[in-house]
Amino acid sequence: MYSNPLEEAARQAQICNACRYCEGYCAVFPAMHAERAFAEADLVQLANLCHNCQNCYSACQYTAPHEFDLNLPGVLAELRQESWEEAAFPAALGRAFHRSGTMLALALIAGFAVLFLAARNLPGDGEGFYAVLSHNAMVAIFVPAFVLPLMALGVSLRRYWKRIGGGRIRLAHLQNAFGSAATMRNLAGGHGDGCNFQDEDRFSHARRAMHQAVMYGFLLCFAATSVATVMHYAFDMPAPYGLFSLPKLLGVTGGILLCLGTLGLLRLKTMGRPELQAPDVRGGEFGFILLLFTVSASGLLLYMLGSTPALEPLLALHLGAVLTFFVLTPYSKMAHGFFRLAALVRDAQRKLG
Amino acid sequence: MGQPDTRHDIAIIGGGNAALCAAITAAEAGAKVIILEAAPKEYRGGNSRHTRNFRCKHEAPLSVLVDSYGEEEYFDDLLQVTGGRTDEALARMVIRQSEECLPWMEAHGVHFQPSLSGTLSLARTNAFFMGGGKSLVNAYYRTAAALGVEVHYNAPVSHVALDGNRVTRVDYDLDGERRSIAPRAVIVASGGFQADIDWLADAWGPPARNFLIRGTPYNRGTVLRDLLDQGVSSVGDPTQCHAVAIDGRAPKYDGGIVTRLDCVPFSIVVNKDGQRFYDEGEDVWPKRYAIWGRLVAAQPDQVGYAIIDAKSANLFMPTVFPPIKADSLPELAEKMGLPVGAFMATVEEFNAACGDASGFKPMEKDGVATSGIEPAKTNWARPITEAPFYGYSLRTGVTFTYLGLKVDEKAQCRTESGPIENLWAAGETMAGSILGKGYLAGFGMSIGTVFGRIAGAEAAQHVQ
Ligand SMILES: Cc1cc2nc3c(=O)[nH]c(=O)nc-3n(C[C@H](O)[C@H](O)[C@H](O)COP(=O)(O)OP(=O)(O)OC[C@H]3O[C@@H](n4cnc5c(N)ncnc54)[C@H](O)[C@@H]3O)c2cc1C
Ligand code: SF4
Numbered sequence A: 001m002y003s004n005p006l007e008e009a010a011r012q013a014q015i016c017n018a019c020r021y022c023e024g025y026c027a028v029f030p031a032m033h034a035e036r037a038f039a040e041a042d043l044v045q046l047a048n049l050c051h052n053c054q055n056c057y058s059a060c061q062y063t064a065p066h067e068f069d070l071n072l073p074g075v076l077a078e079l080r081q082e083s084w085e086e087a088a089f090p091a092a093l094g095r096a097f098h099r100s101g102t103m104l105a106l107a108l109i110a111g112f113a114v115l116f117l118a119a120r121n122l123p124g125d126g127e128g129f130y131a132v133l134s135h136n137a138m139v140a141i142f143v144p145a146f147v148l149p150l151m152a153l154g155v156s157l158r159r160y161w162k163r164i165g166g167g168r169i170r171l172a173h174l175q176n177a178f179g180s181a182a183t184m185r186n187l188a189g190g191h192g193d194g195c196n197f198q199d200e201d202r203f204s205h206a207r208r209a210m211h212q213a214v215m216y217g218f219l220l221c222f223a224a225t226s227v228a229t230v231m232h233y234a235f236d237m238p239a240p241y242g243l244f245s246l247p248k249l250l251g252v253t254g255g256i257l258l259c260l261g262t263l264g265l266l267r268l269k270t271m272g273r274p275e276l277q278a279p280d281v282r283g284g285e286f287g288f289i290l291l292l293f294t295v296s297a298s299g300l301l302l303y304m305l306g307s308t309p310a311l312e313p314l315l316a317l318h319l320g321a322v323l324t325f326f327v328l329t330p331y332s333k334m335a336h337g338f339f340r341l342a343a344l345v346r347d348a349q350r351k352l353g
Numbered sequence B: 001m002g003q004p005d006t007r008h009d010i011a012i013i014g015g016g017n018a019a020l021c022a023a024i025t026a027a028e029a030g031a032k033v034i035i036l037e038a039a040p041k042e043y044r045g046g047n048s049r050h051t052r053n054f055r056c057k058h059e060a061p062l063s064v065l066v067d068s069y070g071e072e073e074y075f076d077d078l079l080q081v082t083g084g085r086t087d088e089a090l091a092r093m094v095i096r097q098s099e100e101c102l103p104w105m106e107a108h109g110v111h112f113q114p115s116l117s118g119t120l121s122l123a124r125t126n127a128f129f130m131g132g133g134k135s136l137v138n139a140y141y142r143t144a145a146a147l148g149v150e151v152h153y154n155a156p157v158s159h160v161a162l163d164g165n166r167v168t169r170v171d172y173d174l175d176g177e178r179r180s181i182a183p184r185a186v187i188v189a190s191g192g193f194q195a196d197i198d199w200l201a202d203a204w205g206p207p208a209r210n211f212l213i214r215g216t217p218y219n220r221g222t223v224l225r226d227l228l229d230q231g232v233s234s235v236g237d238p239t240q241c242h243a244v245a246i247d248g249r250a251p252k253y254d255g256g257i258v259t260r261l262d263c264v265p266f267s268i269v270v271n272k273d274g275q276r277f278y279d280e281g282e283d284v285w286p287k288r289y290a291i292w293g294r295l296v297a298a299q300p301d302q303v304g305y306a307i308i309d310a311k312s313a314n315l316f317m318p319t320v321f322p323p324i325k326a327d328s329l330p331e332l333a334e335k336m337g338l339p340v341g342a343f344m345a346t347v348e349e350f351n352a353a354c355g356d357a358s359g360f361k362p363m364e365k366d367g368v369a370t371s372g373i374e375p376a377k378t379n380w381a382r383p384i385t386e387a388p389f390y391g392y393s394l395r396t397g398v399t400f401t402y403l404g405l406k407v408d409e410k411a412q413c414r415t416e417s418g419p420i421e422n423l424w425a426a427g428e429t430m431a432g433s434i435l436g437k438g439y440l441a442g443f444g445m446s447i448g449t450v451f452g453r454i455a456g457a458e459a460a461q462h463v464q
C-alpha cells in the first residue's frame, strides 16, 4: 500500500503528534507523544505497540479524502509486518510464509505427508496413538521441530530488540508487560468499549474476546502437552489418558476455545477493512488462522474418533498440522505474540525507566 | 417539484454537534426527525469534527474533570474574553446546564479522556473527547440512527420558506436533485458563514481572500443569509470573526487543530518586508493566541514569519509541518522569501535590545524584555543567535463568524413582530446571541450541546 512505510509512518506520526486527540485509545500515542522527531527505532516500536483496533482511524478528522490522508492503523500494520519479516531468521522464510496462504497450505500438506509416512513405516509400541507411532518416534520428530524454531525466534527477537534500541530488561518491565498482555488491556480500546474492527465506528469486544479465546486456548493445549510429558517421564504414566485426567481436561477445553476463537477471528477478518490492515499479508494471515483451526479441530476429532479406523489419518493430520505450526512459528503470524511482548517490555522501559 | 414531503415532524438543518444533540433529544421525545447535512458522509459533522473538548461547570470532580469549576469563575472567565459583550442570562444558563450535559453525553456514546499532554492547564475546566470531535460525532450518529432518525448526506438546504410567523417548507438538494419537505418544525444548526469567502471579503474587506478557514468548507451561511433576507432577527457583528494565526502552509479549508503554531512567544515575528510589528511576548500564548490572527491579517499580503533559534526549538508543541531550517539567518531569510538586508537589520536590532536573559522561564511571564526598541518584546526576549535557525510562516485562520440568529432562552428564533412559531436555532449559528466577541476554549461545544438539547425538546413539544 505504501512504497516506503517508514517514511510514511514518520509523516503521519508528525501529524498525530501535533493533534494528540487519540491519546487515550492505546499505548501507541503516549509513546509517540514522548518524542518530537521520529527515528526508525521509534517508529518500529510504535508499529509493534499498535494492535490494529482501528479506533484512531474512525476518530480521525484527517482520513482520506482529506489531503493529510491519515491511516495510522494501515501504515503501522505495514511497518509492523516489515519489521517481523526483516527480523526473521532466515529472512527469506519470513517473507515467504508471512505473505502467502498457499505456502502455508503446502507446508501443511508436507507436514501431513511426513507424519503419514512415518506412521506407515515406523512401528508402534503401545496403546492409542502409540499403536500408530511410537513415543520415541514422536519425540524424535517433535523435539527438534519445537526447539529449532524457538532458537530461530530468539535470533529474530534479538535483531528486533537491537533495531528498536531496547535496553537492559528488569523484572519490573516484564511484570508490567505481562500484565498488559494477560488482560489484553489495550484491546479494550482505552475506554473499555472495545474496537472499531468489524463495523466502521461501532465499538465491540468481539475481537478481544476471540483473541483471548485463541490465546488461552493455545496456552491450555500447550499446558496439556506439558502435563502429559511430565506424567510420562516423571510418573511413568503414558498416554492414552481418560476423560477426567488433567491432560484431557486441559486439552479438550483448550481445543474447543481454539476452534471457536479461530473461527471467530476468521469471520471478523472478513468483515474488517483491508486497507486498514496490511493487504499484502492477508493471504498469509487467513492461512495461519486456518492452520490453527486445523490443529485444534483435528485434535478434537482425534479425541472423539480415536478408537475408530479414522485414527491413523487423523493422527497424521493432527500431528502434521502441529508440526507445521511449530516449524513456522518464527515465520508466521504466530511470531506476533513474541514481538508484541517485546514491544510491551520496551514500552515499560519507557514508562518505568 | 411536486408536493413537499410531509412525513417528518422535525427537520434539522446541519449535521454537527448542535444538530445531533437536537435530533437525539427530539427523537427520544417521540418525534420523527430528519437531518439534512450538506457534507458527504466522510466529512459529516462540520466544525464539531475538529473539536477536542467542551467547557463544563462542576462542583466536584466529574468524570475526567478534576477539582471544581463553579458558575462564577466560569462566568468571569467568559467576561474577560468578551470584554463584557455577553448576554448574561443566556450565558449563565449555558454554564449551569453544561454540568448535566456531561453525563448526558456519556449516556449517548461520547467517551472522555484526561486532558491531553501539553494541555494540562485545561484539566480542571475542559472535558476532552476521547478521539476528538469526530468520535463524538460518530457516537451521536450511531445513537441517532438507533432512535430512528433519518439522515441525508450531500443534502445542502437552499431555502427555508417563512410565511408570517411560521416556517412552511424546506428546500434542499439531494444528489443534485431539488427536493422539498414540509415538516412541522425546523431547527437550524448549520454553523456560521466563514467558508463563503466572498461573504467574508464583503464583511472584512479584500484581505479576507487570503485567510485560511480552519474548519469545514460546508459552513457557507446559506441558510443564515436566506433567513436574514426574510426578516428573521439577527445578532452579532457581521464584520467580526474569530481568527488565529496558524501555519501558513495549512490547507485552505479543514486544516483543523494541527495547524496551530505555539512558537510565537519564543520568536520574533516579521512581516514580508522583514519588519517586526507587535510584542511577541505580551502574555502566555493561550491568552494571545486569538489576537495574532488579526495582527497578521493587518500585514501586507496577510502573512507573517516567526523566527526562532536552536535554543527555543523544543519549547512548544510539535508542529504539523517541519519548520524551514537553515544554518545561518541570511540563508533562512532567503529560504523564506524575505528581503535579506531588511530582515538582518531587524534581527540585529532586536538582538542588541535583548538584555540579561538568565531569568528566562518558558511557562510563565518572566519579564525578560527588550529595551529601546519599538515594538518591545516584554517577555521571553532572548537574542536569536544559535544555529540552526527555524522559521514558520503565519497566516490568518478563521475559526467561525459571529453574525447569527437571535434566539431566546428557548432557542426560538424571531422576527421583528415576535417569535417564529416553529423555528429554533442551536450552535454556532446562534452563538452570537451569547457572546459578541472573543472566545473561551470549549465554550462553542457547550453552547451547541445546551442549545441543541433545548431546541430538540422545544420542537418535539411543539409537534406533539
Ligand atoms: C479547528 C477547530 C477546533 C475547535 N475546537 C473546539 C473545541 O475544542 N471546543 C469547542 O467548544 N469548540 C471548538 N471549536 C468551535 C466549534 O467547532 C464550534 O463551536 C461547534 O462545533 C459548533 O457546532 P455546530 O453544530 O453549531 O456547527 P458545526 O459543527 O460546524 O455544524 C454545522 C453543520 O451544518 C452543515 N451545514 C452548513 N450549511 C448547510 C446547509 N445549507 N444545509 C445543510 N447543512 C448545512 C455543515 O455541513 C455541518 O454539518 C473549534 C473550531 C475549529 C474550527
Ligand atoms: S489519528 Fe487523526 S485524530 Fe488521531 S491523533 Fe492522529 S491525527 Fe489526530
Ligand code: SF4
Residues within 6 Å of the ligand: A022, A025, A026, A027, A028, A029, A049, A050, A051, A052, A053, A054, A055, A056, A057, A072, A073, A076
Ligand atoms: S489502530 Fe488502535 S492500537 Fe493502533 S494506533 Fe490506532 S488506536 Fe492505537
